[in-house]
Amino acid sequence: MKSIQKKLALATCSLLAHNAQSVMAAGAEDWAVDASFLHYEEEERITVNKMIGTLVTNISESDKVKVDLVFDTMSGSTPSGALEGAGSFTTITTPSGAGGFSASSGSTALAEFSDTRLGVSLDWEHTKKRLYRINYGSSISVEKDYTSFGLNTNYAQDSSSRIVTYTAGVAVAFDDVRRSTGGTPEPFALYGGGETLENGTRVTLDTIFGVTRVFNRRTLGQLNFSTGFNEGYLTDPYKLISRTQLLDISDPSAGFDEKDTYYESRPSVRQRSSLYGSMAHSTRNDNVLHMSYRYYWDDWDIVSNTLDFRLKIRYENDFFIEPHLRFYDQTAANFYYFAIEQEVFGPNGFPEYGSADYRLDEIDGTTLGFNIGKTFSAHGKLRVRVEHIRWQYKNSLFDVNEALVFQLSYKKLFE
């Protein structure tokens, strides 16, 4: 509430610093660097180490440039969608670059992989006549089996009282998808067989329209509507799906026999939309509550709810503790199958599309985390967070996946 007095003092300072060599308006010419290390670990599955660096600088009073760099190393094993082999459950080894799955022990249920990713993105934000901001961004991300190139632009306009901000944005991305040895498998070809087709390509277009509103001195809210589509190769070149036959057709509980295993097949278009509401509120004792809710739907019949809460409890000495809770659920895609059942599709028949990717199953997810942070006097801010995520799958071979996230970040401002 004293902001005007403080801001005025700041403005006066820069006005009276007139004799100094360079006189820029307050805020111009500072640099902010934010760097982070993240460790993500699933129980007996994937491990990811991620390094992220962000640099923001004002190149003029109305232009801001942001550069992001991310480097990931990923390794471990992930469910392929195939059912375990007839024998004991063992994983097969698929060293990256060795060419997909070379089934040696009979089970293909888990696929091992290791990869690295390098991503760079560049953003430029320009403020026009104090009430309009336009942002241009570009990004590129490269992995052994994936390359993505994206462009985006966002426009924001404040009302003259600055109570309401309207935003509109559009983004396109061009992706190249392949196995680490190159090419993609023929959909529904027998696993290990079929032709190797050329790399998959996909185009993604997203649009967003949003309204941000100041409700009162302590509350800010936002509502976004996003819609967009993916078109092209949307299949996962590593995922598999098995055919099963019931042991006793009159008693499904007696179990099934796994027959053949195939490469999965997905539609080539996906239309997605979401409504996203979010708010920040500073409580009477100066803690900050962040809440958001997203309702998502697409034409693969996936419908999802995401609820997110964070309460930043602020203590003296610029220290905070922030518990975080997130709840997620989704319905299964309309071409998700646990397996291709012989009783439904016959010994040689297929559905139009079929995937046993656990990420397209009905999922419930819960995240519980804590973030603590401290701001130091010299414009430095340290944060450490630990989160536990648990996903439950309704109709997958592996019905639970749990992950632990550790992130350490440090931000520093230079003037």
Add this chain to the structure above:
Amino acid sequence: MASPCECLIACDDENLARQLAELAMAEARRIEQKFSRYRQDNIIYRINNSAAEAIRVDQETADLLDFSAQCYELSDGLFDITSGVLREAWQFDGSDRVPQAAVIKPLLQRIGWPKLIWNRPLLTLQPGMQIDLGGIGKEYAVDHVAKCLKQHAAEVNVLVNFGGDLVATGPRLMAVPWTVGVDDPSRSGEKAVAGVQLSKGAFATSGDARRFLMKDNRRYSHILNPKTGWPVEQAPRSVSVLANTCIEAGMLATFALLQGKNARRFLEEQDVVFWICE
């Protein structure tokens, strides 16, 4: 500065005091000449007669324009250095000549900071627009002169007072503050309503009890709202504020006046000592 200017110098070296006084006078005169809207040989005249051409301004002017932009922002558009054209309709001479709405309305087209293009160091006005740094100039001069004197002789404390807007760079004598009287605007020059002990800091007053119009028993203050072109209703007669610098004090006092009947509430939300004469 169109008002008495004084500079109190706490020092027993007559030579140094004389030097400082001359420096203060020179700087004050320089600023007045540079930013006065009554002259035809300065940057303000060039800007106001630029016929929509971009004018390249010097660093000091650019700093003041940057500052004006921030004041526009902080005051939610109520403090606007382009509002001077309203003088074409309003003359606050104590008479009853309140202008017709039809006279004011077209003037509003020529008012509004966002209508000019400020791309440091280039300033472009739209045809018919004018800027006036009078709302900042005096306070800026006070702070600037004090700073120059301090740079010249760091050990000497001074009190720079231009027509009641003043700043003290340190106590008068060892730990003895300056005493400043706050004028009662209704009896200007007669009686101080409050005495302020000031060691280091600034004091500024906005408002002028003698400038108003009176029609049909209604008092029109000279504080004009640049958005409507009409006087701010129920504005206090004057507001005085204590702050670290004269500019801050002056701006807070001006912003408060522009709030009209909410002036007191506005100042209570700021972390400052203030006086309001209703």
Add this chain to the structure above:
Amino acid sequence: MHKSKKYIAVLLVLSGLSACSTMKDVSNTVKDSLFNYEKVKPWQRGELAKEDMQLVDDGLMTYADDHIYFSKEAATGGKGVGGGGCGCN
């Protein structure tokens, strides 16, 4: 079926969280945030201007979370557009 249970759990945990600071937080939050509309003037934005009050108050945390959930869940987006894609498993 489990959805209603989930929302009850949310409320319980939320109130639990708030109890960490003050029990009054819950009722005040609802009262202060949603049912208290005022036209905020520029000089009243002190609190809103703080980094903690930005909708994305920690860019790297948001970036990392978006990436994790993008690679593990089918629903994506909502906050904004742009950013790098990936072929994560």
